[in-house]
Amino acid sequence: MSSRVVIRRVTRASGGQNSPELVATRMRSFASSLTPRTAATFLAIMTSDGLENYLITPDTESMNKAALSAAHAVTGRLAYADELPDLRAAARVGHLFFRPGGTRASTTQSGRDPFSMAASLADMSAGSWVAITMRAPHRGLLLHEDRLWDRWIKGRIVGGTHHSLEPNGVIAHIAAASTTRADVDSLLRQVAGDMHGFDLETRTVHFPRPWVLAQLAAVTLALVIAGVGVHVAAPSLAAIVPGAIVSMTTAGLFVFAVLPLQIMLGYTAWGRRYEKRFRTGRFPLPRRRWAWRTRPPTQGNDQGRAESAQDFQSSSAKRATGPGDYPLSRGSFKLAAILPVGALAPASGSASGTSETGDRAAPASLLRRIGPVIGLDAIGRMVRLSAADLWAGVAVFGKPRSGKSYLLRSLFAFLLMDQQPLPRDEAATPEQSASMLGEQGAIVAFESKSGQDAAEYQAWATSLGTRKVHVFDLADPDGARIDMFTGGSGILDSAAKFVEKMIYHWGSDSIGAASAKTLRGVFTTALGAPTDSLEAAIETHPEAPTPAPVATHMSIAHALLGGYGDEFGVHLAETIRRRLADVKAGRADGNQESLEVAVGGLSELYGTTVKPASRAALQKAPSSKVEVLMLAPHWWRTDGRVTTIDQILHRHLRVVINSGATSTRTGASRDNLRLPAAVGDALSGMLLYSLKEIIQDVCAGWEDQGRYVAIICDELARVAANSPDVIEWTRMQGRAFGVIPIFATQEPDQLVDAVKRTMFSLSTVISYAQENSDVATQIAKDFTGGASEGFEVVHPKEVMDLARYMTLVRTVVEQQRQNVFTARVHPFEDDRDAFRDVVYPTDTETVVR
Known part of the structure; x- marks a missing residue:
């Protein structure tokens, strides 16, 4: 037999919880590998990271296979551990011993949750632990524990049915540790009560006794x-x-x-050494009873006669009618293989399957410093997302004013902080001087509420370093702008790509093939002709629009689509043709090649054979879309502060695109300037599509280079209302380009089906309270992930009953799905200067009360 001990950490894997029958079968398979000299220990210990479960066995082939059976029984995944947590933190160690005094009432095993013990153990104080050490019964000539036990137990019960008589029963010793003797005694009583079917009177023993x-x-x-x-x-x-x-x-x-006196000193030394073995994780075999014979129970008991405390008196008169001698060492019990399984189940207090939202503890893996903090768990510890898994996306659902914007800004703050690690001599912890994702990353956030919310992004930049956050207010006539006509290899390509942006927002049903063709021709002309062509047309036409529109590519397209009347559209077309003729003849300066392309774009609407009626039919559908875009005329200007998306990516800038009301806090010219919602949604959606297209041109290979593009969108329904293209791309193909998608919306039903499916396919899904039961059911179904029973089932009522700022979270660590848990979003914006110390505290544990 190998003397080497293997320690395995048991963590919960994905999938549904097993039925009691299947758990019993797998535990019997595990117990069949035990021998009288080969023991296994189930250890449950409450650490600073939460409840941890360990399986300790000899390093043998049979026990290695048996460990898998035990893990499958608790729907767990095994991971080797170098050592156990410190078991010496608890001041007192106690042992469960049989106490003569009659059998006690017990709960039946039928229909009971075999993992109920796990829920009780999750309430232990920090440092407390429970260890159940098991071996097979001895079956020798002089000591046959199975026979002795069978004879004894059948003399105490009616009918001969008992859990310990099941196949592959084990001899178990149960020890526990806690801060005080009273706590140890209470813990052992709880363990005995949670083993359904256990019906022996017990007491707590401490060594030396x-x-x-x-x-x-x-x-x-x-x-x-x-x-x-x-x-x-x-x-x-x-x-x-x-x-x-x-x-x-x-x-x-x-x-x-x-x-x-010598015996007393020797016994004291032995007792302390015996206790030390438990404190150091070297759990001894359950002891044997050494006696030549044991007195069997009386025949009356064998027939089911009720016992009383008097049956256990030691007088010679009672010895002839007593229940017989306990056949094992009083610190050992024969149990069905399934009874100790609750000490191995990594249920963290949620094993009872309660539907109460607040009872879902965070997995211990999310309490480590693995990424951004999203909030506090049920006992006030910081819960995190895995930074290494952010590429697989974050989806947030929440009704208005639930706090989802606050959460998104917290994730933004982490990214901003991670790009600016502190010098080592200034860092309070090693993590503060290192970057998890890399210092080269562009961040683009889409904000739709107000400039006040956009200004919060800038406030984070002020607190966390020197890198600025640039806000583009769509409603500010004097603000910085993003050129949306770039991205093509020429005029024709740029015009086609711009029309694709429009189709993305309005959808292919709204902009059909005929409208798309018309728009491509119009924007080919608008991009090829100089903007002063519109000014020249206005000066030379008696019925020119007043006041005169700002001369931009968009206003030229609007005029050509009949926005200022058919006569002016014809006059503008002729002005562009004359401009080309003048350039060819040398009478004017200009780009002849561009003008030739522009004139070519006029053929569909303003060809020599096109009648006004035919032109009007072609203009009707597409003109309504351009008319919406013309409600933000300043956005299409080419003068002033203008940048491009490829510049944003190349320079790894941090930008906020605000389609809501303006605020002077962001640098806007005035407060509370607002575009119609339809205009803001159209510009935001088209910019999102532009971002996706240019990422494909600029960011190839960024993942391998350690660079990324984080896309944060607060109201996805507003920028992906009619097309799933961008959202699906960020999830399926975006990783290779370093894309990190972080999206939020109020309800899944606001999204088209393809976008909805993509949102639920992201690795992290976070839900605030929902008021619609159908929506809550949909979210709960995703969180449940196919489970049919047990604590893995998330009930719709849990989603609906979440308190304000409380979330239910499904996420992954190393692409492995974790248990659903609750977290209250932390108020980081109340003290931004302490953000680094909260995310990376100097102590080993941060608990917020």
Whole structure:
């Protein structure tokens, strides 16, 4: 037999919880690998990271296979551990012992949750632990524990049905540790109560046992007193007994007094060594009872006669009718293989399957410093997402004012902080001087509420370093702008790509093939002709629009689509043709090649054979879309502060695109300037599509280079209303380009089906409270992930009953799905300067009360 011990950490894997019948079958398979000298220990310990479960076995092939059976029984995944957590933190260790006094009432196993013990253990205080060590029964000629137990237990129960009589029963020793003796006693009573079917009276024993020490001390004292008495009475006894005998008697009593004293010291040393084995994780085999024979129970008991406490009296008169001797060591119990399984199940307090939202503890893996903090778990510890898994996306659902914007800004703050690690001499912790994702990353956030919300992004930049956050207010006529006509290899390509952006927002049903063709021709002309062509047309036409529109590519397209009347559209087309003729003849300066392309774009609407009626039919559908875009005329200007998306990516900028109301806090010219919602949604959606297209051109290979593009969108329904293209791409192909998608919306039903499916396919899904039961059911179904019973089932009522700022979270670590848990979003914006210290505290654990 191998003397090497293997420690395995048991963590919960994905999938549904097993039925009690399947758990029992797998645990019997596990127990079949045990021998009388091969033990296994189930250890549950409450650490600072939560409840942890370990399986400790000898390093043998059979036990390695048996460990898999035990893991499957608790729907767990095994991971080797180098050592156990510190078991010495608990001040007291106790052992469960049989106490003669009759069988007690017990709960039946039928229909009971075999993992209910896990829920109780999740309430242990930090440092407390429970260890159940098991071996197979001895079946020798002199000691056959199975036969002795069967005879004894069948004499105590009616009908001969008992959990310990099931195949592959184990001999178990149960130990526990906690801060006080009372806590240890309470913990052991709870463990005994959670093993459904366990019906023996028990008590808690601590080593060395005080009553043994007291008895040995009493014997020592009695011998000393007797020796003193004989010595005092020696003169009187001299007349009766020779003096030599009296002296020998006195000396003998004193000598014999040393023997129980030595036994007491030796027993004390043994007891302390025995306790030390448990404190150091070297759990001994359950002890055997050493006796030549055990007294069997009476025949009356064998027939089911009820017992009373009097049956356990030790008088010779009662011995003939007693229940017999306990056949095992009183610190050992024979159990069905399924009974100890609750100590191995990594249920973290949610094993009861309760639907109460607040009872879902965070997995211990999310309490480590693996990425951004999203909030506090049920006991006030910081819960995190895995930074290494952010590429697989974050989806957030929540009704208005639930706090989802706050959460998204917290994730933004982490990214911003991660790009600016502190110098080592300034860092309070090693993590503060290192970057998890890399320092080169562009961040693009789409904000739709107000400039006040956009300004919060800038406030984070002020607190966390020197890198600025640039806000593009779509409604600010004097603000910075993003050129949306870039991205093509030429005028024709740029015009086609711009039309694709429009189709993305309005959808192919709204912009069909005919409208798309018309729009491509119009924007080909608008991009090829100089903007002063519109000014020249206005100056030379008696019915020109007043006030004169700003001369932009968009206003040229609007005029050509009849936005200022058909006569002016015809006049503008002729002005562009004359401009080309003048350039060819040398009468004017200009780009002849561009003008030739522009004139070519006029053929569909303003060709020599096109009648006004035919032109009007072609203009009707597409003109309504361009008319919406013209409600933000300033956005299409080419003068002033203008940048491009490829510049944003190349320079790894952090930008916020605000389609809501403006605020001077962001640098806008005035407060509360607002575009119609339709305009803001159209511009935001088209910019999102532009971002996706340019990422494909600029960011190829960024994942391998350690660079990324984080896309944060607060109201996805507004920018992906009619097309799933961008959202699906970020999830399926975006990783290779370093894309990190972080999306939020109020309800899944606001999204088209393809976008909805993509949102639920992201690795992290976070839900705030929902008021619609159908929506709550949909989210709960995704969180449940196919489970049919047990704590893995998330109920719709849990989603609906979440308190404000409380979330239900499904996420992954190393692409492995974790248990659903609750977290309250932390108020980081109340103290931004402490953000680094909260995310990376100097102590080993951050608990917020």
